[in-house]
Amino acid sequence: MANLTSLKDLATQTRRDIIRMVHGAKSGHPGGSLGCADYFIALYHEIMEHNPQHFSMDGIGEDVFFLSNGHISPVWYSTLARAGYFDVAELATFRKLNSRLQGHPATEEGLPGIRMSSGSLGQGMSVAIGAALAKKLNGDDKLVYSLHGDGEIQEGQIWEAAMSAAHHKVDNYIATIDYNNRQIDGDVSDVMSLGNLKAKWEAFGWITLEMNGNDMEDVIATLQKAKSMTGQGKPSMILMTTEMGQGVDFMMGTHAWHGVPPSDEQKELALSQLAETIGDY
Amino acid sequence: MKKYTIQNEKDTRSGFGAGLAELGKEKENVVALCADLTGSLKMNEFQDNHPERFFQVGVAEANMMGIAAGLTIGGKIPFTGTFANFSTGRVYDQIRQSIAYSEKNVKICASHAGLTLGEDGATHQILEDIGLMKMLPNMVVINPCDYNQTKAATKAIANHVGPVYLRFGRPKVPNFTPEDQNFEIGKAVMLNEGNDVTIITTGHLVWKAIEAGQILAEQGIDAEIINIHTIKPLDTEAIVNSVRKTRCVVTAEEHQISGGLGESVAQCLAQENPAPMEFVGVKDVFGESGKPEELMEKYGLSTTHIVEAAKKAYNRK
Numbered sequence: 001m002a003n004l005t006s007l008k009d010l011a012t013q014t015r016r017d018i019i020r021m022v023h024g025a026k027s028g029h030p031g032g033s034l035g036c037a038d039y040f041i042a043l044y045h046e047i048m049e050h051n052p053q054h055f056s057m058d059g060i061g062e063d064v065f066f067l068s069n070g071h072i073s074p075v076w077y078s079t080l081a082r083a084g085y086f087d088v089a090e091l092a093t094f095r096k097l098n099s100r101l102q103g104h105p106a107t108e109e110g111l112p113g114i115r116m117s118s119g120s121l122g123q124g125m126s127v128a129i130g131a132a133l134a135k136k137l138n139g140d141d142k143l144v145y146s147l148h149g150d151g152e153i154q155e156g157q158i159w160e161a162a163m164s165a166a167h168h169k170v171d172n173y174i175a176t177i178d179y180n181n182r183q184i185d186g187d188v189s190d191v192m193s194l195g196n197l198k199a200k201w202e203a204f205g206w207i208t209l210e211m212n213g214n215d216m217e218d219v220i221a222t223l224q225k226a227k228s229m230t231g232q233g234k235p236s237m238i239l240m241t242t243e244m245g246q247g248v249d250f251m252m253g254t255h256a257w258h259g260v261p262p263s264d265e266q267k268e269l270a271l272s273q274l275a276e277t278i279g280d281y
Numbered sequence: 282m283k284k285y286t287i288q289n290e291k292d293t294r295s296g297f298g299a300g301l302a303e304l305g306k307e308k309e310n311v312v313a314l315c316a317d318l319t320g321s322l323k324m325n326e327f328q329d330n331h332p333e334r335f336f337q338v339g340v341a342e343a344n345m346m347g348i349a350a351g352l353t354i355g356g357k358i359p360f361t362g363t364f365a366n367f368s369t370g371r372v373y374d375q376i377r378q379s380i381a382y383s384e385k386n387v388k389i390c391a392s393h394a395g396l397t398l399g400e401d402g403a404t405h406q407i408l409e410d411i412g413l414m415k416m417l418p419n420m421v422v423i424n425p426c427d428y429n430q431t432k433a434a435t436k437a438i439a440n441h442v443g444p445v446y447l448r449f450g451r452p453k454v455p456n457f458t459p460e461d462q463n464f465e466i467g468k469a470v471m472l473n474e475g476n477d478v479t480i481i482t483t484g485h486l487v488w489k490a491i492e493a494g495q496i497l498a499e500q501g502i503d504a505e506i507i508n509i510h511t512i513k514p515l516d517t518e519a520i521v522n523s524v525r526k527t528r529c530v531v532t533a534e535e536h537q538i539s540g541g542l543g544e545s546v547a548q549c550l551a552q553e554n555p556a557p558m559e560f561v562g563v564k565d566v567f568g569e570s571g572k573p574e575e576l577m578e579k580y581g582l583s584t585t586h587i588v589e590a591a592k593k594a595y596n597r598k
Contacts, residue, residue, distance in 0.1 A: 058356050066351075107383050115354050117383040120374050126344045127379055130351020130359075133336065137312070138355055157375070160344035168336065 009277035011041040015247045016274045017078035023267040025095035031257035033075035035242035040079040042219040052084035055112035063142045068124020069149035070104040080113040088281040122155025129165050132173040144173045151183030154192050165235040166205030174226045176238040182255035201237040213240035282498040283473045291428035291456045293449035294392040298323025300435025305331045315362040316342045322362035342367045346375040350385045365391035366407040380444045381417040393451045395535035396568045396576040403567040412540020414446040415513045422513040424448040426487035428456040433464035452573045455488045467511045469519035475505035478595045479523040479530040483509045483542045486533040493587035512542050521553045529594040533561035533587050557597035559590035
């Protein structure tokens with residue numbers, strides 16, 4: 001395993017990137033991005049077998065990842081850049097005209113690391129299942145990962161996909177839900193409660209694990225456990241508890257920072273809580 | 282008027298099924314998905330021959346479109362199969378984001394398009410699908426006219442890299458195009474050269490346009506008839522060249538006038554060569570239950586309607 005401290009440093013740097021990108025664009029989604037930084041860093045720097053230097057759309061012979069809740073693009077872009085998919089300097093173009101870093105992830109501009117456009121919610125699980133089925137047809141033993149918002153799974157297509165993944169025994173696939181209980185209009189439990197999520201996914205025929213998405217050791221251990229349970233005829237779901245806005249005290253404990261950029265002063269205050277580690281872009 | 286011989290009467294969906302079966306044997310990377318309509322889409326032969334490459338997704342069309350998009354990542358060429366209504370309107374956002382915007386090599390194959398679906402009625406008789414699909418950037422839209430052409434189109438789209446909407450239908454219709462035809466995406470087919478009026482048509486209306494041409498010839502009007510199997514990209518050169526010669530035009534299609542082939546032709550001619558134009562198509566109403574031919578008559582899509590429209594355009598010159 002990579003040094004735990006270095007992974008935590010990467011996650012902190014990514015949190016700085018998120019604040020600076022959203023501030024720079026005066027637009028974007030910091031809350032969920034901050035909450036998922038540990039997951040992304042663990043996935044791209046510890047868990048996945050992938051090839052940042054030679055990105056291929058087909059992803060044959062490597063693990064592939066899909067971000068279904070595309071609005072948390074800042075955390076993904078930062079992670080991809082820090083993993084070597086493209087120059088970190090390009091993070092400064094986020095959400096600006098002629099950028100490859102679109103507001104929501106897109107393939108049209110050819111940004112390495114992105115295999116599917118996302119943003120309109122509920123579509124990424126179906127796509128991930130398709131990619132996993134292609135891997136099986138190709139005799140490719142690598143895995144498919146995806147991330148979803150908890151509010152996102154209010155979309156019906158998610159449950160169509162859930163049913164089909166179990167039916168087709170898509171056991172080379174590990175999905176994760178960012179279970180922060182926040183969505184645009186308030187707490188998920190108030191807007192449209194999800195009930196007993198663990199029981200739901202188990203009832204749909206999935207291996208279901210839980211983890212603290214803001215505890216790097218737990219994230220790595222749980223993702224590794226999920227990997228060890230692939231190939232057994234069932235898809236895997238990780239219910240990942242996170243804190244929206246993690247790492248910036250005034251962005252935590254509220255849904256208010258779902259899609260709001262910080263002011264100049266708020267940016268400075270946020271960055272003062274996130275020490276620069278491996279260097280700003 | 283050139284003579285065309287009906288080889289037999291066959292449904293265009295069977296042309297799709299036959300084309301898909303051949304693709305299954307010829308191309309290892311062709312896969313197929315169906316949303317609980319395998320028999321209706323004539324996908325059984327592919328399913329029987331290649332069960333490992335056939336994915337039944339149940340009554341879940343949105344999921345089907347997403348899985349198809351995902352299968353392209355890994356180099357597959359997915360063909361999705363369901364009714365035209367559930368292939369377009371029901372899953373528009375999935376097609377828009379996961380297929381068209383993401384530039385995925387998915388072939389959306391749609392049967393039971395239009396009024397000729399018949400007795401099931403307006404819930405299933407989509408007449409807006411061409412418009413929906415042609416508005417999407419990156420999307421190719423194809424509506425072949427008979428069994429042989431649908432089979433040829435099915436095979437041709439596997440060689441086109443990018444999303445395609447292939448529209449076909451339920452009833453048995455005259456099969457008259459050559460069995461060994463070379464299907465060229467985006468290339469109009471000249472069915473009859475004439476000087477007095479251009480009839481531009483697609484899908485099930487192509488044979489009716491030929492019948493109309495024969496009637497017009499008997500009445501002394503020399504019609505040029507063009508089969509536009511590819512609505513997007515549109516063969517504007519063939520259209521403009523013809524209308525420059527005839528100086529009037531009729532379009533005929535089993536679709537709403539709004540959003541259909543006629544609208545695309547009108548846009549082209551407005552810019553390149555304005556001319557008197559008439560539209561044979563559905564006039565902003567929903568269909569209803571009935572036999573296909575009864576519906577085509579009631580909603581203004583019969584041979585007689587094409588004849589009358591052609592004369593009207595001709596008299597407006």
